[in-house]
Amino acid sequence: SIRPIYNLCKLNANQVIQNHLSKADKYNFALDQLGSLIGINSLNHIETYDVSHLSGDHAVTSCVVFNRNGPSKKLYRSFNIPSNLAGNDIGSLAHTLQRRIKRYEENNIVPDLILIDGGTNQLNFIQEIIASSKYSNIKVLSIVKGIGRVRATETILSKEGILEIDSKSSAYLLLQEMRDEAHRFAIQAQRKKKQKTTRYSELDSIDGVGKVTKKILLKEFKSLSAIKLLSIQQLESVKGINHITAISIYNRFNQ
Numbered sequence: 497s498i499r500p501i502y503n504l505c506k507l508n509a510n511q512v513i514q515n516h517l518s519k520a521d522k523y524n525f526a527l528d529q530l531g532s533l534i535g536i537n538s539l540n541h542i543e544t545y546d547v548s549h550l551s552g553d554h555a556v557t558s559c560v561v562f563n564r565n566g567p568s569k570k571l572y573r574s575f576n577i578p579s580n581l582a583g584n585d586i587g588s589l590a591h592t593l594q595r596r597i598k599r600y601e602e603n604n605i606v607p608d609l610i611l612i613d614g615g616t617n618q619l620n621f622i623q624e625i626i627a628s629s630k631y632s633n634i635k636v637l638s639i640v641k642g643i644g645r646v647r648a649t650e651t652i653l654s655k656e657g658i659l660e661i662d663s664k665s666s667a668y669l670l671l672q673e674m675r676d677e678a679h680r681f682a683i684q685a686q687r688k689k690k691q692k693t694t695r696y697s698e699l700d701s702i703d704g705v706g707k708v709t710k711k712i713l714l715k716e717f718k719s720l721s722a723i724k725l726l727s728i729q730q731l732e733s734v735k736g737i738n739h740i741t742a743i744s745i746y747n748r749f750n751q
Contacts, residue, residue, distance in 0.1 A: 522666070523566045530667035533659060534635055536608055540564055543596075544611040544674040547577070547588045548682035554689045555582050557592040558682035561607075562674050571605075574685035585614070586621050593622060597629050609635045611674055619653050639675050647672070699723075702748045704741035712736055713745075724749040 531539030542562045549555035555577035561568045575595060581587040589612060600606045612622055619638040626634050637659065642649025652659040652671060661668050698720060699710045716734060717723050723745070731742035 520565055523562070523670070524564055526666035526670040527564065529665060530609075530670060533661060533667055534609070534637070534654065536635060539608050541605065541607045542609045542611060542674060543607040544678040545589060545592060546613050546675070546678035546682040547585045547592075548679070548686040549577070549582065549588075554686050555588055556682060556685045556689055557588055558678050558685055559592070559596060560674065560678045560681050562670070562677075567677060572681055574681070576689065586618055589614075589618065590621060590625055593625050597625075597631060600631060606631055607634060609637065611637050611639060611671065611678075613641075613675055613678070614638050615640050616653060619655070623655050637671070639671055650675075698748075703744050704738075705745065709736055709741070 527539045527542075531537065540563055544560050544562070545557055547555065547557050557575045557577060559573045559575070561571040573596075575592045577588045577591060581591055593610075610622070610626065612618055615638065619636060622638075623636050626632060626636055636655065638653040640651040640653060642651070648663040648668075650663075650672065652661055652668070699705050699713065705713075712734060713723055714720075717726070726746070728739075728742045728746045731737055731745050732739055737745070
């Protein structure tokens with residue numbers, strides 16, 4: 497059979513093209529290739545979403561944006577998830593997209609494609625949300641982890657079914673890159689949320705320290721670790737903190 501030879505030639509040709517492209521051209525090439533596979537003539541703007549949480553706590557959803565120049569980090573966003581949706585990835589994603597859709601008209605930036613991490617259930621649910629909105633022409637794809645989470649074994653799903661795509665193609669590698677970037681950004685946002693919650697909770701336990709005082713302290717000294725090193729005199733110098741409150745804060749961290 498000449499099929500293996502054909503596949504090898506196709507792979508080599510694709511690799512030669514990629515090696516000689518600039519960064520911007522690589523994304524242009526990948527977007528054009530992906531667009532032709534999914535029926536989008538001009539694929540310019542993609543949003544990818546991922547949900548991150550710690551056993552349901554500190555849940556956030558990330559939204560990363562890729563365009564013709566690659567990742568557009570100034571357009572990245574993270575969304576805090578309500579506690580009643582903790583641990584519910586589909587519900588968290590739906591909550592995020594419903595909020596995001598409201599912003600499309602305000603920002604005048606609408607994606608051509610949305611990519612999510614998940615299986616058929618997630619895809620169908622999100623597809624319904626998009627279909628019922630005024631932006632029903634947005635295409636939705638889902639990337640499903642392979643067995644054992646081995647790279648290059650992921651399956652790409654659309655509402656029409658499995659997308660036949662070469663795992664070594666520019667389009668496939670772009671989908672992987674966007675999924676990985678959304679995951680990285682989600683974890684980063686989730687860790688920041690956890691750190692913020694932790695530092696606020698430690699200050700919550702101090703008598704005389706309310707919401708306003710917490711904000712003043714964290715704005716002035718940037719971190720809980722810096723606050724822990726302050727003397728009573730330094731604490732008293734902060735607007736709104738009297739001698740008794742300064743002693744309470746100092747004693748809390750110096751027992």
